Amino acid sequence: MAIPEGGFFPDDVEYGRYGPIFPKTPACYGFTIVAKIIPGREEAFREHGRTLEKAVKDQPDILAPLELHYLRWVLFEIKGETYFMYQGIFDTDFDKYTEDAVALFSQSGISTVFENLEGFPADWKTNPEAFVEFVRAHHRPSFLEYGEYPYVSADEIKKALRVKHLFSQMLDQMQ
């Protein structure tokens, strides 16, 4: 799906609680946040990677409220300055679970990464509007998105895998 400049189809903009919603594409909903990091904080990002890995290990469904497919965290350099790219693919528009996401990220340890970005609102934990504003300001909308299995949700995929598993168990029982 080719997406107009700005990220919205002008004749079909849906509004959520915190403003216009970026459209659902064959690759579901998502965002690509690009922001400059506070110089010298690279290690905080790598530490965040280890923290989140542990959080997911300790509680595998910790990110479930976000209805995710994938999250990718990338650090890269432009002219000697370090930037952060955070790309998420998920099944519901970001607007719907803003407060739940803020609550989730506020849990100690998961939050640190955003606080190391330039311009991130200091009061974000109590101010979801400011959080959303930052995300919108740093989101770079796609101009093209493709899905090999278009519009399929993570839940449908998990259900299909469960059915496959149960089906092979059933076949085992018939041996």
Next chain:
Amino acid sequence: MLDLDDIQYILLNRAPARAGRYEFLSFASAEAGRAWLSALVDQVHSVETMRASIADEKRWVTLAFTWNGLRALGVDEAALATFPEEFRQGMAARAEILGDTGANHPDHWVDGTTDPDLHAIVLLFTRTVEDRAHYQEELASLLAASPGAELLSALDVEAIPPFGYAHDHFGYRDQLTNLAIEGSGDAPTPGSGGLLKPGEFILGYPDEHGPPAGRPQPEVLSRNGSFLAYRRLQEHVGKFREFLAEHGETPEEQELLAAKLMGRWRSGAPLVLAPDKDDPKLADDPQRNNDFNYKQDDPFGYAVPLGAHIRRVNPRDTAASINRHRMIRRGATYGPHLPDDAPEDDQERGVAAFVLCASLIRQFEFAQNVWINDKNFHELGNERDPIIGTQDGTLEFKIPTRPIRRTITGLPAFTTVRGGAYFFIPGIEALRWLAAGD
């Protein structure tokens, strides 16, 4: 500890009222509004005075104001700007977010609640219908004595037959989930979610997230206040009964279908605890009638369909941070009862209800947008809340049944939004502060 002598009673208590009247007012000037408010403020019950006088009292008054109303009373622009965006915009401007489209659109609302000159609401509840007639007169003379304060519209509400408990025109028992707030003196009943932090409902107290933050200013105005979302919801009783008759062959099947739409039997007995047969004794027992969950008790919706009304408006243990999205509900029925054997008479009847919460966007609007009107709630794909969701005849309702589910297509709209507005409900001190115009 809560300031029980300052919080308006309606936040923590239900008046033992059989009747009531909602009046929607406008003030031509700040002086007019303040004069009216000064005359009425002493009649407003706090939680404390309400509880102390409940045995003898015959009427209970609540006052609340729109954002335009606060301005009309002379609150300065700097203070007005500290109120949350959604409250400043008002309910009608948030129609798309709330799902108020098609027949539910504010263009079709009938009670003047979209009028920018709507400034205040008076909620009068009375012990009896006769008491209402009396106290309505009092309100009218008070208004007459305050030139420039005008009545835009009014709605009479009262309890309807045939049951001895609160119920709506469809016959569903109401007022089954009662929240208990820390410091209120109320004890939570099993399944109602434990003791909830007061800041989720009343401004100036810690909420589930921590100490109070980002409150509207000045503090004298916001402390002990709350936000109130008003919804006037017409119930199409004839259409509802026709639907049950069309999709259920026997009275038992019809009753089960009504229960599936709601998630409770019309008696109030929850389907999770009484999946096959109504159990009025269970419905009557507050220690049991709310004591259930979904994740373990009914994960696939064989008892309560995933899209049923109560599963959407309170998903219990299947929603993330559920206690950040709880709401206090109040309200009453309006319009005449339609007897079981009577044909639809085209008179408007329904429920005129309120949601009280500390954050309209996080609580009321979240429920409307994410739970009630999201077609893909619980991966349902093509459904909205069958009772209060926006329905245009193109959506469906799926009832998980073994071996295969039943799908009802072309679900009609059983309700239509006929009015609504956002109000701020100040504490008693704040009412006096507004009346004095300091």
